[in-house]
Amino acid sequence: MALVHVPPFESFYVEHRDAVLRELRRTLGREWAEDAYQETFLRALRAYGKLRNADNLRAWVLTIARRVAVDQLRRREASPPVPEPATDSRPAYAALGELADDLPRKERAAVVLRYGYDLSYAAIGAALGSSEDAARQATSSGVRRLRRRMQ
Amino acid sequence: MTVSPILDNRFREAAAAAGLLDVTYDLTDSPVGTLLLATTDRGLCRISFDPQPDREAEWLAQTFGVRVLRATKPVEPVRRQLNEYFEGKRTRFELQVDLHRSAPFSREILERLALVPHGETTTYGALARAAGRPQAARAVGTVMNRNPVPIVLPCHRVVGANGSLVGYGGGLERKELLLKLEGALQNTLL
Numbered sequence: 560m561a562l563v564h565v566p567p568f569e570s571f572y573v574e575h576r577d578a579v580l581r582e583l584r585r586t587l588g589r590e591w592a593e594d595a596y597q598e599t600f601l602r603a604l605r606a607y608g609k610l611r612n613a614d615n616l617r618a619w620v621l622t623i624a625r626r627v628a629v630d631q632l633r634r635r636e637a638s639p640p641v642p643e644p645a646t647d648s649r650p651a652y653a654a655l656g657e658l659a660d661d662l663p664r665k666e667r668a669a670v671v672l673r674y675g676y677d678l679s680y681a682a683i684g685a686a687l688g689s690s691e692d693a694a695r696q697a698t699s700s701g702v703r704r705l706r707r708r709m710q
Numbered sequence: 711m712t713v714s715p716i717l718d719n720r721f722r723e724a725a726a727a728a729g730l731l732d733v734t735y736d737l738t739d740s741p742v743g744t745l746l747l748a749t750t751d752r753g754l755c756r757i758s759f760d761p762q763p764d765r766e767a768e769w770l771a772q773t774f775g776v777r778v779l780r781a782t783k784p785v786e787p788v789r790r791q792l793n794e795y796f797e798g799k800r801t802r803f804e805l806q807v808d809l810h811r812s813a814p815f816s817r818e819i820l821e822r823l824a825l826v827p828h829g830e831t832t833t834y835g836a837l838a839r840a841a842g843r844p845q846a847a848r849a850v851g852t853v854m855n856r857n858p859v860p861i862v863l864p865c866h867r868v869v870g871a872n873g874s875l876v877g878y879g880g881g882l883e884r885k886e887l888l889l890k891l892e893g894a895l896q897n898t899l900l
Contacts, residue, residue, distance in 0.1 A: 565771075565776050566768075566771070566776070567767040567768060567770065567771035567776055567778040568731075568771075568776060568777045568778055568779050569767045569778050569779050569780055570764065570767065572721075572779065576712075576713045576718070577712040577713055580712050580713050580717075581712060593717055596713075596717060596721070597720065597721055597724060600721050600725070601721075601724065601725065601728065601730070604725055604730045604731075604777060604779075605730060607776060607777055608732070608775060608776060608777050610776075664729065668727060668728045668729055671727045672724055672727055672728060675723075675727060676720055676723060676724040676727065677720075678724055682724075686724065686725075686728035686730060687728065
């Protein structure tokens with residue numbers, strides 16, 4: 560099979576974002592779809608640099624979207640949304656911005672994605688290439704580190 | 711479009727904040743027209759005049775990696791310093807420049823170019839001599855013409871031995887405008 564040139568992520572993203580959102584809305588409903596949208600494209604982005612064949616990117620990204628949707632439905636069934644632990648309460652974002660610069664790379668990304676962009680832990684996990692739990696841990700240890708520094 | 715601008719931007723900025731991109735780019739307005747600005751982890755890697763974003767994204771992907779995405783935040787320092795420069799409030803850029811994909815000779819010439827101060831000019835021959843290649847004035851001209859980050863690496867400050875402006879990748883009008891802005895034109899024959 561001939562290898563098809565992998566386009567810049569920008570073109571891929573612009574070409575398929577509407578289809579991905581439609582698919583997610585269909586399976587998850589409007590409200591939940593937005594978070595799954597972030598998770599889908601963050602997962603796609605992580606894998607994108609290793610793609611060797613751009614044969615059918617539409618099918619590829621829709622497969623990721625369906626997997627994300629299935630995961631989200633499972634999570635919803637397993638545990639209804641619980642209040643976040645106290646260490647995880649929202650710090651003032653203004654104070655956070657510059658301070659976060661000094662955090663270890665992973666914690667910094669987790670804190671900024673959580674509080675700067677309001678991403679779910681599942682989506683943060685997708686961005687960091689780790690599990691939802693690991694994303695939660697990275698975020699809270701980042702916040703704890705910030706707290707210690709602010710004191 | 712089904713995807714709202716808010717949702718779209720949130721993904722773009724989150725992707726950049728997560729450190730998942732090879733290149734981030736954005737467009738900005740300036741007195742020399744719309745500019746495309748692009749950065750990698752290593753620094754500013756591209757400024758282009760009259761950009762055609764699709765073609766630029768293709769070039770960036772081939773040069774630095776396919777994870778190319780338009781987003782605002784990573785290019786913000788570049789945008790800010792360029793604005794200050796055009797307002798006459800900045801004479802030196804404090805930006806890392808990513809030249810690691812340039813050939814060694816180009817890189818050496820571009821690094822020397824970076825030292826030519828605001829308000830002054832040099833010549834193709836002088837840059838060639840400074841690089842220990844006195845015969846290479848023409849090759850220096852080619853490097854200037856292909857400068858990946860014009861304005862910040864000031865190829866507009868390089869003129870002919872007789873003071874004529876010679877040429878500019880972004881067009882001679884822009885070279886003249888930049889030199890006038892810097893107050894460097896009175897010593898130069900047009």
